[in-house]
Amino acid sequence: MLLDFSPLWISLKTASVATLLAFFAGIILAGIMFNYQGKGQNIIDGILTLPLVLPPIVVGFLLLLLFGRYSPLGKVLQHWGISIIFSWKGAVIASTVVALPLMYKTTLAAFEQVNVDWVNCARTLGATELRIFWQIILPLSWRGIVSGAILTFARALGEFGATLMLAGSIPGKTQTMPIAIYFAAEAGKMPEALLWVVILVAIALAVIASINYGSKTQGWFDRLCDRWGASTLSRWFVIISPWISLNRSVGFTSVTPLQFSRQELIVDVQKRLPHFSLRVQLKAGDRPLGILGASGSGKSMTLRCIAGLETPSEGTILLNSRILFDSAQGINLPCRDRRIGFVFQNYALFPHMRVARNIGFGLQHLEKTEQRKQVDKYLELLQLQEVAQHYPHQLSGGQQQRVALARALAIEPDALLLDEPLSALDSYLRSQIEQLLAKVFTNYKGVILFVTHKLEEAYRVCEPLTILDRGEVIASGSKQDIFQQPPNFRVAQLTECKNFSRLQRIGDRHQIKAIDWDCQLTVKPVIYPSSAYVGLRAHHVQFLLEPKPINSFPCWLVKVSETPHRITLYLKLHSVGQHEDDYHLQAEIFKEKWHEIQERPFPWYVYLDPLKLIVMSA
Numbered sequence: 001m002l003l004d005f006s007p008l009w010i011s012l013k014t015a016s017v018a019t020l021l022a023f024f025a026g027i028i029l030a031g032i033m034f035n036y037q038g039k040g041q042n043i044i045d046g047i048l049t050l051p052l053v054l055p056p057i058v059v060g061f062l063l064l065l066l067f068g069r070y071s072p073l074g075k076v077l078q079h080w081g082i083s084i085i086f087s088w089k090g091a092v093i094a095s096t097v098v099a100l101p102l103m104y105k106t107t108l109a110a111f112e113q114v115n116v117d118w119v120n121c122a123r124t125l126g127a128t129e130l131r132i133f134w135q136i137i138l139p140l141s142w143r144g145i146v147s148g149a150i151l152t153f154a155r156a157l158g159e160f161g162a163t164l165m166l167a168g169s170i171p172g173k174t175q176t177m178p179i180a181i182y183f184a185a186e187a188g189k190m191p192e193a194l195l196w197v198v199i200l201v202a203i204a205l206a207v208i209a210s211i212n213y214g215s216k217t218q219g220w221f222d223r224l225c226d227r228w229g230a231s232t233l234s235r236w237f238v239i240i241s242p243w244i245s246l247n248r249s250v251g252f253t254s255v256t257p258l259q260f261s262r263q264e265l266i267v268d269v270q271k272r273l274p275h276f277s278l279r280v281q282l283k284a285g286d287r288p289l290g291i292l293g294a295s296g297s298g299k300s301m302t303l304r305c306i307a308g309l310e311t312p313s314e315g316t317i318l319l320n321s322r323i324l325f326d327s328a329q330g331i332n333l334p335c336r337d338r339r340i341g342f343v344f345q346n347y348a349l350f351p352h353m354r355v356a357r358n359i360g361f362g363l364q365h366l367e368k369t370e371q372r373k374q375v376d377k378y379l380e381l382l383q384l385q386e387v388a389q390h391y392p393h394q395l396s397g398g399q400q401q402r403v404a405l406a407r408a409l410a411i412e413p414d415a416l417l418l419d420e421p422l423s424a425l426d427s428y429l430r431s432q433i434e435q436l437l438a439k440v441f442t443n444y445k446g447v448i449l450f451v452t453h454k455l456e457e458a459y460r461v462c463e464p465l466t467i468l469d470r471g472e473v474i475a476s477g478s479k480q481d482i483f484q485q486p487p488n489f490r491v492a493q494l495t496e497c498k499n500f501s502r503l504q505r506i507g508d509r510h511q512i513k514a515i516d517w518d519c520q521l522t523v524k525p526v527i528y529p530s531s532a533y534v535g536l537r538a539h540h541v542q543f544l545l546e547p548k549p550i551n552s553f554p555c556w557l558v559k560v561s562e563t564p565h566r567i568t569l570y571l572k573l574h575s576v577g578q579h580e581d582d583y584h585l586q587a588e589i590f591k592e593k594w595h596e597i598q599e600r601p602f603p604w605y606v607y608l609d610p611l612k613l614i615v616m617s618a
């Protein structure tokens, strides 16, 4: 038997060209759909996926209708002398259409695996969407893309129904292996059909093996990107971007940094979400502003609105007299043009780039030598020279944090936003980085917003404070004022005041009855009709040997809780507590004091200093 091997070559040729076409079309379509948030998203996705679920014979029939001699497209092609039906081109089109959904879907899934913080971070560093796609999304999803391409090839190789409908079975021209199998079997040439089956199965197995091998061979693409990404690839990108990008701005070249005598950020925005509403007014100047609030109070959302990662529903954002956002005027500067450095809670370091390249990511608009100088400057400032050639996964938490800070500072932004920058560090590292931050803040001349839910951190690092609660600013001012005289119950709670009692004014403007503590108190602050609570910080409770004429009461110990250096005592005034939750006050003392008082007989005497008592509204 002399076998005609043309089906093998035709199959390989057809599948290769179809894979190539589906590869680029799939990536482009996935890229578009990844960013597309508009209406009809599901419908478009459904249409792109349809050939995967329709029987190929139906796809072939539809293609026949589309390219048929009497269809509008068929007539146009005929006019140009192009014939699709019963030609090799037809076989390629049929294979491409049937295999494309695999490439598109696999690539889209790979894109969706890319951490959105990496994308957002790249935006804050001045990258255009195209550059983000090229330098962040593509390199981080290449494994999925390669798998998609191999599956696409396998699908194209096995394509039968649509190809037969559109291209027919012309030996040496359009007859592929699956078609050859079909016709050999139909003509009773079983050995020939079996041979083709064996060849097809062998190729399919090789494809599966290459997927497995590809997914285990890590790093070559990453290394390629890391080595060439910043130079050759990005140069190539710069060359092609005008042709394919709607937005040509690269880095901050379009907005040269200006020198402002006064650093000022003024924010007055509202953001309405389905289950949350944010309404924030804040002003930050030369000194770091701390934004403090419980989890879910809207701290990150506030920063994201300022950076341009979220669009407020309405309001204005001004930075050094530049309008970043103004709903009334329809101004909404893109994130990349805001000149705002953002340090993300999880650092968002680009995992496929070494430290030096991470830091230099926002500097690609500069000359090479300038870039290097700037990167070296920030490597030195944050003591990262030794790890400049390391990948993020090779760094400790503290080093990652410093890289994130260096990267944000390297673009020399007008404002630096830090979203809980210390939350992922252990307490030793936290205190080290905190000191480093304080140093960096002293030298940095822009506006600084420092978000945290840790009171002590905010107090040490920042000067003025803004306190958020359930999307609203409930206090702002100097940290001393806020701590000494929290204006209301919620601010006192958020600033970690532990002892509260409802109050009732009696006598003059400084005498109250503390209803929940069942005692009368003299207080220094004036009592207003709006005053509803009296409070006392746990470390302000004083222990006496003898009672004083005012504000001192007998008390009994209910329970004790211990930390390495401090003790919290839960105290019941006037009588013995009946159970472990039956107490009036929490007192925090150092261990030395505890050793001094613990053997004293009950009742002990506590003194609630009028100067330390806080009077606040509800």
Ligand SMILES: Nc1ncnc2c1ncn2[C@@H]1O[C@H](COP(=O)(O)OP(=O)(O)OP(=O)(O)O)[C@@H](O)[C@H]1O
Binding pocket: 273, 274, 275, 276, 293, 294, 295, 296, 297, 298, 299, 300, 301, 302, 453
């Ligand atoms: N894209 C979104 N769509 C709908 N709601 C959102 C979205 N992003 C955030 N929220 C909601 O907005 C509220 C504030 O979130 P935000 O992340 O600003 O809180 P936070 O104060 O930073 O909290 P944490 O300290 O836990 O990070 C939350 O209730 C959250 O569920």
